[in-house]
Amino acid sequence: MLKFKIDKLNELFDTISAETPLAMPLEKAGEADYGRYEKGAKPALGVLKTVKSPKDLFFPQSETLMKFKTEGKNLAVEAPDENVTPFVLFGVKACDYKAFEVLDRVFLADPVDTYYQSKRNAATIVTLACSKPEESCFCKVFGIDAAAPLGDVTTWMDETYLYWQANTNKGESLTEKVRALAEEGGEDAVAKQQKATREIIDKLPFSHLDLSYFKENGTKEIFDRPEWKELSEACLACGTCTFVCPTCQCFDIREFRSAKNEVIRYRCWDSCMYSDFTQMAGGNNRTTQMQRYRQRFMHKLVYYPENNGGLFSCVGCGRCVNKCPQKLNIVKVAKALGGKKHD
Amino acid sequence: MNKTEEQIVKRAAELLDNKEVDKVIGWKKGEFCFDPSPAAFTSSDELKDFVYNDFCGANLSKYLVNECKSGGKIAVFLKPCDTYSFNELVKEHRVNKEKVKVIGVECHGKLDIEKIKSKGIAAVTGAEESGGKVAVTSLYGNAELDKNEVLLDKCLTCKGKKFAVADEIIVLNEMEETKNDRFSGVEALEKMSEEERFAFWKAELSKCIRCNACRNVCPACTCNKCVFDNNASGVATKAPADTFEEQMFHIIRAFHVAGRCTDCGECSRVCPQHIPLHLLNRKFIKDINRLYGEFQAGETDEGKNPLIEYRESDAEPSSAVNGEVRHA
Numbered sequence: 001m002l003k004f005k006i007d008k009l010n011e012l013f014d015t016i017s018a019e020t021p022l023a024m025p026l027e028k029a030g031e032a033d034y035g036r037y038e039k040g041a042k043p044a045l046g047v048l049k050t051v052k053s054p055k056d057l058f059f060p061q062s063e064t065l066m067k068f069k070t071e072g073k074n075l076a077v078e079a080p081d082e083n084v085t086p087f088v089l090f091g092v093k094a095c096d097y098k099a100f101e102v103l104d105r106v107f108l109a110d111p112v113d114t115y116y117q118s119k120r121n122a123a124t125i126v127t128l129a130c131s132k133p134e135e136s137c138f139c140k141v142f143g144i145d146a147a148a149p150l151g152d153v154t155t156w157m158d159e160t161y162l163y164w165q166a167n168t169n170k171g172e173s174l175t176e177k178v179r180a181l182a183e184e185g186g187e188d189a190v191a192k193q194q195k196a197t198r199e200i201i202d203k204l205p206f207s208h209l210d211l212s213y214f215k216e217n218g219t220k221e222i223f224d225r226p227e228w229k230e231l232s233e234a235c236l237a238c239g240t241c242t243f244v245c246p247t248c249q250c251f252d253i254r255e256f257r258s259a260k261n262e263v264i265r266y267r268c269w270d271s272c273m274y275s276d277f278t279q280m281a282g283g284n285n286r287t288t289q290m291q292r293y294r295q296r297f298m299h300k301l302v303y304y305p306e307n308n309g310g311l312f313s314c315v316g317c318g319r320c321v322n323k324c325p326q327k328l329n330i331v332k333v334a335k336a337l338g339g340k341k342h343d
Numbered sequence: 344m345n346k347t348e349e350q351i352v353k354r355a356a357e358l359l360d361n362k363e364v365d366k367v368i369g370w371k372k373g374e375f376c377f378d379p380s381p382a383a384f385t386s387s388d389e390l391k392d393f394v395y396n397d398f399c400g401a402n403l404s405k406y407l408v409n410e411c412k413s414g415g416k417i418a419v420f421l422k423p424c425d426t427y428s429f430n431e432l433v434k435e436h437r438v439n440k441e442k443v444k445v446i447g448v449e450c451h452g453k454l455d456i457e458k459i460k461s462k463g464i465a466a467v468t469g470a471e472e473s474g475g476k477v478a479v480t481s482l483y484g485n486a487e488l489d490k491n492e493v494l495l496d497k498c499l500t501c502k503g504k505k506f507a508v509a510d511e512i513i514v515l516n517e518m519e520e521t522k523n524d525r526f527s528g529v530e531a532l533e534k535m536s537e538e539e540r541f542a543f544w545k546a547e548l549s550k551c552i553r554c555n556a557c558r559n560v561c562p563a564c565t566c567n568k569c570v571f572d573n574n575a576s577g578v579a580t581k582a583p584a585d586t587f588e589e590q591m592f593h594i595i596r597a598f599h600v601a602g603r604c605t606d607c608g609e610c611s612r613v614c615p616q617h618i619p620l621h622l623l624n625r626k627f628i629k630d631i632n633r634l635y636g637e638f639q640a641g642e643t644d645e646g647k648n649p650l651i652e653y654r655e656s657d658a659e660p661s662s663a664v665n666g667e668v669r670h671a
């Protein structure tokens with residue numbers, strides 16, 4: 001194991017970013033989100049949860065799929081370069097890392113989404129263990145260990161050091177580039193922090209949330225529960241929950257004509273909470289907010305697991321718990337439906 | 344249960360049991376004290392989940408737009424500031440006041456859980472206010488904070504404790520007025536150079552994730568279909584063409600609610616990126632006050648706002664731009 005003095009971190013980031021683009025949580029106008037590190041940027045490593053998750057790096061909120069341009073009788077079609085420059089993604093928490101697995105099963109399944117794949121392949125991911133989880137975290141429910149995240153490199157941070165452990169070949173080659181700044185050691189400090197973190201996690205209010213109801217009951221029975229109406233009543237249909245969620249994966253494909261008279265076909269995040277999400281030529285099969293609300297949670301807790309060997313498509317990051325303006329969230333849903341048995 | 348909450352629940356139960364109303368709109372307990380959700384209650388049994396505490400910041404008036412569509416009478420609990428939104432909705436014929444019983448409820452300023460957490464307190468399990476202090480319990484230890492430091496922004500610039508409308512009120516303790524200068528934020532922006540101001544808004548607005556929470560919570564935004572959601576409008580956007588395109592959405596929205604915005608503060612409260620949207624609205628309010636005389640949207644449920652009314656004494660648009668003319 002290696003360790004870097006905290007006051008050397010900027011040097012570490014400068015060294016990495018001199019060679020490869022580096023993305024990490026940065027502070028901007030008071031909020032933390034993943035962004036490209038440049039000299040003078042304000043790393044936000046102390047922030048437990050960025051507003052948006054790092055899925056943005058692989059599945060951006062909006063990205064160009066292709067461009068069309070007509071010149072005379074010729075139609076030129078231009079696709080973005082699939083050779084994405086290798087980059088380093090630093091500071092990913094355990095829950096957000098697990099979310100990549102959820103996304104991979106969608107975007108990397110046949111037919112492979114090459115836009116996503118090229119960015120996934122280009123990334124070396126450095127995770128950062130949590131040391132101060134908060135009440136909205138429930139990663140433990142999904143078997144995630146916040147004190148030992150996976151990734152190409154795993155790091156831990158305390159007041160004096162950043163501890164560094166390479167896990168893969170990609171991680172090793174990144175380590176070689178920064179080794180000169182590091183010292184050896186840190187195993188004891190890491191073990192101590194891990195113990196403390198795990199103790200807190202065990203005490204978190206949602207850590208023992210019981211999701212067995214969703215495994216043991218049929219889709220139709222869960223779908224038809226009368227509670228959905230009451231659960232969704234206050235929903236504003238804003239979609240905040242879906243945009244901040246590391247596993248939400250829905251998108252729309254649209255086109256617009258740019259000032260240069262090209263047609264740009266782009267995709268952008270969409271949300272099942274929106275009224276036009278299921279708008280089709282023949283009409284709309286979800287006409288109430290209750291139906292849309294139900295969809296989000298059925299997808300996370302029932303449909304996705306059904307298609308993916310029981311894996312839930314929630315990783316317990318708690319962002320929707322913190323950010324829903326109406327304080328609705330997946331925990332309240334799980335408790336209301338699963339807390340008591342339906343007769 | 345606090346005394347005010349007790350009274351509210353008692354009154355709600357009476358109204359439902361006597362069939363004076365079919366539905367009560369209030370707040371429902373969450374997992375903690377700080378995450379109540381707006382909710383409708385149709386029987387007194389359901390009221391066991393009713394809550395009214397320091398975290399009931401949500402303005403319930405907009406729910407009436409939908410609730411009024413179904414038959415029956417509704418009782419709604421509104422804090423003083425929420426009553427202005429109610430009046431504005433009545434004025435715009437979005438809510439039928441004949442169907443609604445407004446019950447004004449005591450308010451001493453609501454707390455902001457995100458501000459509490461930003462004091463470095465993680466894993467909060469409870470927070471209770473008394474005598475200007477907030478006692479916070481967390482898995483990492485307890486802390487005591489000054490209430491003023493963790494009030495919702497909208498409560499720091501409270502409009503006052505008057506109910507603009509109420510059929511009855513439940514106020515057990517005197518509500519102290521909050522001293523504030525609500526235009527100080529706007530003045531600070533006005534003092535900036537154009538470049539500084541542009542940089543300020545660019546940094547703020549480029550955080551926007553276009554979730555539309557600000558629009559959807561806004562009592563002044565009640566169009567059945569917003570132009571930004573209308574695929575046929577040609578301006579429906581789900582993705583910005585550049586990182587600052589969001590300014591268009593926000594500027595258009597601020598113009599659209601100008602003269603109707605009551606400064607309820609809900610937009611800034613719900614923004615997941617903490618963008619100070621109220622500064623845009625308040626700039627309009629400040630200019631309206633300057634050009635046409637003091638005006639508070641929602642003060643009454645009838646009449647026209649200065650932007651849609653013509654008076655000969657109205658300021659000329661040019662003087663508005665030059666900032667010379669003040670209302671006589």
Ligand code: SF4
Nearest residue numbers: 245314315317318320
């Ligand atoms: S559903 Fe909520 S808690 Fe689960 S991964 Fe998404 S944002 Fe996080």
Ligand code: SF4
Nearest residue numbers: 235236238239241324
């Ligand atoms: S964040 Fe809350 S209010 Fe907004 S769409 Fe999601 S559940 Fe509904």
Ligand code: SF4
Nearest residue numbers: 551552554555557614
């Ligand atoms: S609530 Fe905030 S992030 Fe969402 S659209 Fe409004 S300003 Fe943007």
Ligand code: SF4
Nearest residue numbers: 561604606607608610
């Ligand atoms: S614009 Fe903001 S402050 Fe004004 S009425 Fe709407 S939510 Fe309230």
